[in-house]
Amino acid sequence: MHEMDKKTFKKAYVNKFLEMHGIELKEGNKQQKYDSLASLVRDYVTRTWLKTNKKYNKTGEKQVYYFSMEFLLGRLLGDALLNMGIRDVCKEALADVNIKLEELENLEQDQALGNGGLGRLAACFLDSMASLNIPGNGCGIRYKHGFFEQKIIDGKQVEVSDDWLKEGNVWEKRKPEKAEIVKFGGEIKVSEINGHLNFTHINFEPVLAVPYDTPIVGYENEVVNTLRLWSAEAVSNEFDFSSFNRGDFLKAIEYKNSVESISQVLYPEDSFYEGKRLRLKQQYFFVSAGVQSIIRHFKKHGKDIELLDEKMAIHINDTHPTLAIPELMRILLDEEGVEWDTAWRITTNAISYTNHTILAEALEKWPVDMFKNLLPRIYMIVEEINRRYCDELCVKYPGNWDKINRMSIIGDNKVKMAHLAIVGSHSVNGVAKLHTEMLKKKEMKDFYYLYPNKFNNKTNGITHRRWLLKSNPELTKLIKDTIGDSFIRHPIDLKNFERYLNDDVVLEQLGKIKKFNKEKLANIILNNDNISIDTNSIFDVQVKRIHAYKRQILNCLRIMDLYNKLIDNPGFDIVPRTFIFGGKAAPGYYLAKNTIELINNIANKINNDCRVNEKIKVVFIQNYRVSLAEQIIPGADVSEQISTTTKEASGTSNMKFMMNGAVTVATLDGANIEIKDEVTDDNIVIFGLNADEVLNYYQNGGYKSIDIYNSDVRIKRVIDDLVNGKYHSDKEKFRSLYENLITYNDEFFVLQDFDSYLKAQDKIDTLYRDTNKWQKMCGVNIAHSGIFSSDRTIEEYATGIWGSEVIYKNL
Ligand code: 26Q
Numbered sequence: 001m002h003e004m005d006k007k008t009f010k011k012a013y014v015n016k017f018l019e020m021h022g023i024e025l026k027e028g029n030k031q032q033k034y035d036s037l038a039s040l041v042r043d044y045v046t047r048t049w050l051k052t053n054k055k056y057n058k059t060g061e062k063q064v065y066y067f068s069m070e071f072l073l074g075r076l077l078g079d080a081l082l083n084m085g086i087r088d089v090c091k092e093a094l095a096d097v098n099i100k101l102e103e104l105e106n107l108e109q110d111q112a113l114g115n116g117g118l119g120r121l122a123a124c125f126l127d128s129m130a131s132l133n134i135p136g137n138g139c140g141i142r143y144k145h146g147f148f149e150q151k152i153i154d155g156k157q158v159e160v161s162d163d164w165l166k167e168g169n170v171w172e173k174r175k176p177e178k179a180e181i182v183k184f185g186g187e188i189k190v191s192e193i194n195g196h197l198n199f200t201h202i203n204f205e206p207v208l209a210v211p212y213d214t215p216i217v218g219y220e221n222e223v224v225n226t227l228r229l230w231s232a233e234a235v236s237n238e239f240d241f242s243s244f245n246r247g248d249f250l251k252a253i254e255y256k257n258s259v260e261s262i263s264q265v266l267y268p269e270d271s272f273y274e275g276k277r278l279r280l281k282q283q284y285f286f287v288s289a290g291v292q293s294i295i296r297h298f299k300k301h302g303k304d305i306e307l308l309d310e311k312m313a314i315h316i317n318d319t320h321p322t323l324a325i326p327e328l329m330r331i332l333l334d335e336e337g338v339e340w341d342t343a344w345r346i347t348t349n350a351i352s353y354t355n356h357t358i359l360a361e362a363l364e365k366w367p368v369d370m371f372k373n374l375l376p377r378i379y380m381i382v383e384e385i386n387r388r389y390c391d392e393l394c395v396k397y398p399g400n401w402d403k404i405n406r407m408s409i410i411g412d413n414k415v416k417m418a419h420l421a422i423v424g425s426h427s428v429n430g431v432a433k434l435h436t437e438m439l440k441k442k443e444m445k446d447f448y449y450l451y452p453n454k455f456n457n458k459t460n461g462i463t464h465r466r467w468l469l470k471s472n473p474e475l476t477k478l479i480k481d482t483i484g485d486s487f488i489r490h491p492i493d494l495k496n497f498e499r500y501l502n503d504d505v506v507l508e509q510l511g512k513i514k515k516f517n518k519e520k521l522a523n524i525i526l527n528n529d530n531i532s533i534d535t536n537s538i539f540d541v542q543v544k545r546i547h548a549y550k551r552q553i554l555n556c557l558r559i560m561d562l563y564n565k566l567i568d569n570p571g572f573d574i575v576p577r578t579f580i581f582g583g584k585a586a587p588g589y590y591l592a593k594n595t596i597e598l599i600n601n602i603a604n605k606i607n608n609d610c611r612v613n614e615k616i617k618v619v620f621i622q623n624y625r626v627s628l629a630e631q632i633i634p635g636a637d638v639s640e641q642i643s644t645t646t647k648e649a650s651g652t653s654n655m656k657f658m659m660n661g662a663v664t665v666a667t668l669d670g671a672n673i674e675i676k677d678e679v680t681d682d683n684i685v686i687f688g689l690n691a692d693e694v695l696n697y698y699q700n701g702g703y704k705s706i707d708i709y710n711s712d713v714r715i716k717r718v719i720d721d722l723v724n725g726k727y728h729s730d731k732e733k734f735r736s737l738y739e740n741l742i743t744y745n746d747e748f749f750v751l752q753d754f755d756s757y758l759k760a761q762d763k764i765d766t767l768y769r770d771t772n773k774w775q776k777m778c779g780v781n782i783a784h785s786g787i788f789s790s791d792r793t794i795e796e797y798a799t800g801i802w803g804s805e806v807i808y809k810n811l
Contacts, residue, residue, distance in 0.1 A: 004086050010093040016040040025097060031167070033099060034077075034107040037090075038170045041080050045215045048084075049224035056135050060301065060311065064129065064136040064802050065294060067287060067324055068122040068317035070266070071140050071227060072114030072147075074466075074626025076171050076214075078105045082470050083131070083217040109164045110627050111171075112146035113229070115270040116545045117652050118356050120626065121431075121790075122317055124652075127463040128794040130218035130225040134804050139290040139321075141282060142172075142212045142229035145265040150584050152622045155600035159268075159587050172212040172229075179210045180289040180296075181235065184281065188376050199334050201377055207259050208233040209289030219465055219488075230289045232262035269586045270545055271362045277370055284375055287323045295331055305336050309349035313802040316425070318356045319364045319417035325351055325424035326381040334377070340384075352427035352801045354458070355418070356649050358435070358443045359549070364417040371415050382420065386410045389423050396450070407446050422447045422454070427801045429458045432650035432671040434691060442695075458797055459674055460650040461790035464491045467656045468785075471630040474513045475660065475782070482506060491789035498783040507775040514637070514661060514778070521635030524621075524628075525580075531607060531619050537576035538768055541662070542640035543624050543632055546585040546592040549647040553737060554750045555579070555640060556598055558758055559606070559618060560718040560727075566612045575768050578617045582624035582632065594736050596620065601727040629653070634660045638764055641666040642687075642757065644748040645694045648672075659785035661778035663767070665760050667753070671788070678784040683777045685767075687760035688753040697749070705746035708754075715754055 017025045017036040025033070056063070081087035081101075091101040114120060122138065129136030148159040186204030190197060209230045216225040234256040261278060262285050291314075298308060314324055325347060332343035372379040386409040393404045405411055409419045422428050422444065428451075430436030436457035440448040448455050469476050469488065479487060483496040500506040518535045526532050542555050559579055566572050581599050585592030603618035621628065639657030641648075641664055648670040658664060658675060666672040667688040676684050689697075697703045709716055719741060721727065722734040741750060768774050786792075798804040 004089055006089050006093045006096070009086065009089050010096055013037065013040055013093060014097070016043075030103065030107060034104040035170070037094075037104055038077050038108070041077060041084070041086075041090075042170050042215075044084060044086070045080055045217055045224055048217070048222055049215045049226075051222065052224045053226075057301070060303075061135045062310065062802070062804050063294075063312045064134060064798075064804055065139050065290065065312060065314045066122060066125060066129075066136060066317065067139045067290060067314055067321035068119070069140060069283065069286075069320040070114030070119030070317075071111075071122045071126070071138055071229070072116070072119030072626060073111040073123045073214075073227075074630070075105065075108040075110055077108050078470055079127070079466055080215075080217050082465060083127075083219045085220040106627075108627075109167065110146075110625050111164060111169075112162060112625055113140065113143050113266060115147060115266070115268060117650070118270070118318060121460060121652060123626075124461065124463040124466070124790040125794055125797075126216045126225065126227060127219075127465060128461070128790040129798075130216045130223050131221065131463075131465070132791060132794055132798070133218065133221060133223055134794065134798055136225055136804075138216070138225075138227035138229075139286065140227070140229050141263050141266075141286045142231040143263055143266040144231075147266055147584070147625075148268055148587070150623045152596070152600060152620060155597045155604065157585055157593050157596050161265075171214050173214075175211045175213055178293060179208050179233075180292040182207045182209050182285050182288040182292075184284070184374055186376065188380065199377060199380070205255070205258070206235045207262060207285060208235045209285060211289070211293065228290070228293070230263065230286045232259050232285060234259045268584070269588070271357055271359050271547065271549075272586065272589070273362055273364050275365075275367055275370065277374065280366055280370065280374060283320055284323050284327070284378065287321050288327050290321075291324055291327045291331060295336075305332070305338060306342060306346065308332075309346045312350060313804070314351050315797070315802070316351065316353045316421060318354065319421050322353070322364075322417045322421045322424075323375075323378060325420060326378045326385065329381050329385070330377060333381070344385075348424060348426050351425040352429070353421040353425045354429050354431065355435075355439060355444075356431055358438055358649065359647065365414040366417065368410065368413045368415060379415075382409065382415060385420070385424065393450075403446065407450075418444075419447075422451070426454060427456060428454045429456050429801070430649065431458065431460045432674060433457055433459065434646070434668075434673055435649040435670060438646065438691075456800060458793055458800070459671055459788075460652050460655070461788050461793035462652055462655045462659070464488075464659060464786070464789045464791075466630070467633070468659050472513075472517065472634040472660050474516055475510075475634065478506070478509050478513060479782070487786065491786035491791060494783050494786035496783075498780060501776050501779040501783070504772070507772060507779065510661060510775045510779055511771065514635075517634040517660075518637075521632060524631055525619055528623075529619060529621055531603075531617065533578045533617050533619065534576055534614075537578045537617070538637045538764070539580060539635055540577050540638040540640065540764075541580045541632060541636040541657070542642070543580070543582035543621070543629065544651075544653055546583045546589075546595050548591055548740070549748055550643050551748055551750055551753075552581065552583070552595050552599065553741075554642055554753060554757055555581070556595070556602060557715075557718045557750065557754060558761060559602060559616070560721055561714050561758065562616060563602075563606055563609075563612060564714070564717060564721075566615060570611065574615060575765050576615045578619065580619045580621060580632070580636075582621040582628065584624060591736055591740065594734060598722075598727065598734050598737060601733075605727055629656070633657055633662075636660065636662040637768070638662060639664045639666075641669075641672050642753075643667060643669045644753075645669040645689055645691050647748070655785065655788035658781040659788065661782045663764065663774070663777050663781065665757075665764060675784075675788075678787060679780050683780040685760045685763050687756040689749055694749065703745065703749065703752065705741060705751045708751040709742060712751075712755065714758075715751055719751075 020036045021032050094101050146162040151158045183204040189200040211228045214227040328347045332338040430439045482500045487493040599620045633656050639662040641654045645667045650670040665685045722738045725731040
């Protein structure tokens, strides 16, 4: 938006307010002020949105559809203002009428339709696609209830349902005229007409999929793309589905409830698969609606269906949307009358797949009976895909039944979604170098030998617009003042900042900005969690989902050890530290919940012990979410990335922290490896087992946590402290954590890495004392973070997988 000035904006805003609320601005409350600001900005966005859609229709550019069960967008107002290029104008205009823009921005409910990394990645990708002029669409589910709100009560996590739509959502546009029907259950009638088999679906349960579109604003480039989320509704009575329910009142209500449950709630489990029928229903629901609407749109422009794969690409975010493969086949075969081989060519050319995890417990394998029963026609198609594919395997590996069985799509009475995704797509990628190598050499080895060309790496990224420009305006200003603003469009240019790191004035500025952000964070912690912290202490932060493999427990044990040391030796000299945790546990994940309770009890004990609480404090910030992350990350000195090596596919918060000038303490896992390669060993602190050592233990055994427990008095003491009542009046409280580490032999090598982790933390202490050196390290991290912009990642997807034309019209 070019023509906007302060005066125009102010006038428009005052008018909008009056029009919406029928009172004068000064009489309105904050919520009303937010509502009218958001509506006004939405109106501006809508104009560009229309233009973009017109342009796409005219040019017929290849469209990318990013299919994902999760989109973790967070708040949209600030982002939209920033990307429209009117955030400053808006801020000044509001200041004129005594309104603080940030205050209004903070009223917006997070759109939390995702669990964590995978969902946030999808959101960053949408932002980058729009900003790089790529015709990219999101496709997902409009959950009525997003990721739950977390309250901490008596140290325990309590889940409160997320009711994000209760005040309405100005960003979405319901499009009832674009609804699709999705069919569940029933039977398939096969008939032969003119030598052609016909498949008719009868007695199915119809579900109306209604799309809600949200604009995705590109950065100052006059592009607004679309995120389309589907909501499940009962089909109206006029819909003729033969004998279905007609006239039966109770059945009709049952039907309505059953339908509406589909888009009711986001499953709050990440990295853990449970064969829930409703989850499968969710998956087919949005995938079927999405594919149908893509084809309807394509045909509206009168194009030859056999050219479909030239005009669109579908990307599936993990295996969750894998049913896009048989669904596209179904439409091509049954509705468009395309022959199998052609349909298969179109489908595999169109589809590409990203794997986000190697945790065995996260692999989706659906029971055949459930699958068949819910999706009878789709099952037939999957069977046929499997039959043809197994025929090929038989030719390739004659007589090797073991291998063929292992690699099959259907086997052991399960449909293996990862296998279907690999076979039915032309590209399979991991999300960081190590992760991709492990897919190729271990997890998906057989498939890599079969299809070596399908496999490729796309290291994750984050949008620097939200995670630097918007979340850290002070740092952004310093960078602009030194190296200019080319880094905004070319984040790799952040490298130029390194030249300024010998300038003491710049380093001092960096220090001041960090201090400022720490003060803001300290205030938030005081307000939200009622704990006051020392902004001269090191802010040492671990925020992410609570999970055994991410090893929050390792962090806990070293704090417990440090506490012991400070008590034993009151003169023990350390730089004061504040240990900050945040993150949600899956509601059914006992160990993770127990970990949260442990952190809170350690906090309680330490923060109330006047012998140490000048030196250390522990905080668990409740309800970690995107909007909180934006406030926490700029205030962090130390970024904890301490997963058991090989377990974290990539990690993305690691990138956000470095971009905001934190120093990382990390294992050589996921993208930490690439971060280290960027900043060199001097500017990151690495510890712990490497990948080969971990894999060797898993393969050959030989790890005995009890031996470490018995040989290291520090470890013995902190482990015993878990069950001796020190941190809870109920001695048994943390028994499960203890058992895991000792009785069950510590699957994630916490005790093994303990000593080297402590040394890493000692190193941080030493480094931090040399202020100049420390600030330089922070600066190097910022300067080398450009490569982790999702713009780089998306460019790689666009050119390497989707075949989109990448055009930089705004160069
Ligand atoms: C599957 C089946 C049934 C119910 C839930 C699920 C499910 C839901 C969410 C499985 C996995 C997830 C989320 C996984 C995830 O967030 N993975 C993370 O993806 C990031 C982006 O690539 C990586 O950076 C992280 O390393 C990875 O853990």
